[in-house]
Amino acid sequence: MDVAFLIFLSSGLFLGWSLGANDAANVFGTAVGSRMVRFPTAAAICAVFVLLGAVISGGGASAGLGQLGAITALGGAFTVALAAAVTVYGMTVAGLPVSTTQAIVGAIVGWNLFSGTPTDLGALGRIMGTWVASPLLGAAFAWVLYRVMRFAIRITKPHLLILDQLLRVGFILAGAVGAYSLGANNIANVVGVFVPAANLGTTAFGPLVLSGAQRLFAMGGIAIAGGAFFSRPVMMTVGRSLMMLNPLGGVVVVTAQSMVLFVFSSTSLQALIVGMGLPAIPLVPVSSSQAVVGAVVGVALARGLKGLRQIQWTVLRNIAVGWVLTPTIAAVTSYVTLYVVQNVFDQVVVGP
């Protein structure tokens, strides 16, 4: 692994850092915001499990993203990741809703357009379908979980203090699973575009053998994990201002979001579903923010009219706007940046 490769990879690592700083809030935001889990605990658990998820289970969603367009030159991968990062940064500064997943998809489509590679419309359709499916699935999971847990609490009537303790354990377990799933699913956004161009060999660290892709995932995972330690402001925002959630609602939201990310990244679950003769779930990166918003709506629906009144409908409208705006801006940015990098900096952005 030479220095030039690391320089090219830097845009992906920056994207990973931003993703960690933003999306760790989706995993532990409600826990930290409601003061059920302290920030250092949340950040440490998040960092460890994001890294594990990326290295162990990052292949599924990364392969799914690869179907959209295999970027064959490191310069191209650098530029595509940079375009996605710039889009995310620019939209965040402008106060517009943004998803890293949608940005990277748009940027890859931009590369396809620039390189003349035909975009697999089937793959694009599947990915875009998951953008709609993930919040809906988040809402459905949350609705069921909330009602089941509420029923269980009403039947067992635990003491307030015991319930508090159980919810803390629930936050930490669900957060760990959520962080693992975030690493497994969203690592594709961070370094997925580098996989076809990197050509890294297998390396052994003692008994631990990592493939080339896993080494990339590990570096991306470290970048996300590093970002998680800078996520305190976003965590407080997610935890307190999205909607007034009680601790039970918070645990349900984190669990439902973890389940959504797991569904779209687990090769084992996909094999199980295909084995049952059901249609395969596309393994592609999905937006954890949108899964969280869906889950919050699910909790609100489970609480009936009282909950519905608390929903901030503008957030839902912003998601719909983001579905169109983010990939479009990323695709245009990617196309323009590729042109600049190829013609001004004289770098190879399209491989043979």
Place this chain on the structure above:
Amino acid sequence: MAELKGAPLRRTRFLQAQIDEFLDVVSQAVLSYEAGVADYLQHGWTDAVEEKSAQIREYENRGDRLRSELGTALYTEMLLPDTVGDVLGLLGALDHLLDVLKTNITMLRVERPVFPPELQGSTRDVLRAACETVEQTVLASRSYFRDPSTARDHQHKIHFYEDEAEHAGFRVMEAIYASDLSLAEKRQLREQIMRIDRLADLADDAGDALAIYAVKRSI
């Protein structure tokens, strides 16, 4: 992981036992108060009443200690972050009832008012209704910790007994002022009735606050 350090479930069960003990203390104190005052009405300040008075002082001290320990534990261990204010508010309101019980029995000991036989029955009615209001508030508090939806079931009883205490107290005070007692005696007896009735008022206030806490906890 500060959230889960040091056998968390054992510690939680210890704090749970402390809350239960605190509620027991309030309940026992009001039972002692009712028995003590009823005894006083019949026999005056006897050794039995003195014993009840000592018990109430002991309960009040234990209540203060438990409330202080619970408050410290809940804040320093960051327990119940979303309901800690409500829980401490409830414990504070119940602790205030303990203070009033102690003050009432102490003032009875100091003043030793003489209740004419024709007023004793109606004064006992005020006492019974006021103590029942406190008992129902303690029951509602127990429900709040385990099953907040049932706290409402106790709410209407709290209001009922508070209303009973108020009406009974009004009737006794009317009877006091219609009697041939001196003005000083009338004022002294009225003061005692108002002290007993104040217990019901405070318990009712605690019950109202509890109803809001229970709604906040409803899921």
